[in-house]
Amino acid sequence: MDTSPAAIEMRLAAFRQRCGALGLALTPQRLAIYQVLAGDASHPGAEDIYRRIKPGMPSLSLGTVYRTLELFEEHGLISRLHAFSDQSRFDANLDDHHHLVCVRCRRIIDFQDDRLRELPVEPASLDGFQVLGHRIHLVGLCAECQPEHSPAARS
């Protein structure tokens, strides 16, 4: 996800507009939660988001964070990632994309490839299942988590 100031500003503007169109109140809490997601490519979980906002907004409660994320998801403002089973992670990038999932540090990295836009799926093998979308996780090791040198190279 592009996290340049300009891209973040763009996302925020679209967010404000969609909230207006949906009739959702633009509270400071909601704005803060969205801002964390819009400016962060690491796909934080609810607790992460809470911890980042809390210092500057001590009244914030974790329940509000959960309720707000659920609300955003329902309205298609963000999406929920199911990469690990212990907690949900969230994504403000609405472009068609997929994810690289590092099994060591649990980093989740956005990944875009036009060739994955349409999957070459044989309709007959679907057996009546109606496909609405697809998620692809490439599972492995991120650049930081790979052994830098082969162990035998040390001397």
Add this chain to the structure above:
Amino acid sequence: MDTSPAAIEMRLAAFRQRCGALGLALTPQRLAIYQVLAGDASHPGAEDIYRRIKPGMPSLSLGTVYRTLELFEEHGLISRLHAFSDQSRFDANLDDHHHLVCVRCRRIIDFQDDRLRELPVEPASLDGFQVLGHRIHLVGLCAECQPEHSPAARS
């Protein structure tokens, strides 16, 4: 997953053999847990498995089910699915395959398509990420969960 008696028998035989090779004790609990997974294409969660075995083995505890599933996963005897974020689901099908995920009834259906064996990924877009495997979820509505007729067809 093929759940014909012959296919189940095959899986069980392979399981017993691998347990022996790994030095894992073949307790009645472990066998029961594996049998549930080997004969069931619905990818049950830990609690489901527990509920199915408990009547015929009243001494079974839920903790044992969790510990056993974890053990099986560590040794590559089963895999863990992250399709929904509230609980892990498990899969005894070790063939290279993917999943259809019904958002309505939460069914998870095995799905095999040779054209998805290798993904057409541009290495440059991976930015140093080392891919070890990939998971594909086709998200949508299973045959049972689709509106049978268009609503307007009623009269």
Add this chain to the structure above:
DNA sequence: GTAGATGCAAAATGTTTGCTCTAAT
């Protein structure tokens, strides 16, 4: 002013763990 949002605390859910006793090899 009012509907809807927040904060707080309790509860629900899914999962893990320590310890003792049991059973498989």
Add this chain to the structure above:
DNA sequence: ATTAGAGCAAACATTTTGCATCTAC
């Protein structure tokens, strides 16, 4: 006999919920 496994209950982590108060519109 020895070591690993099972059962039980307590602990833990994450998420949801009820209710009183507050605030964006």
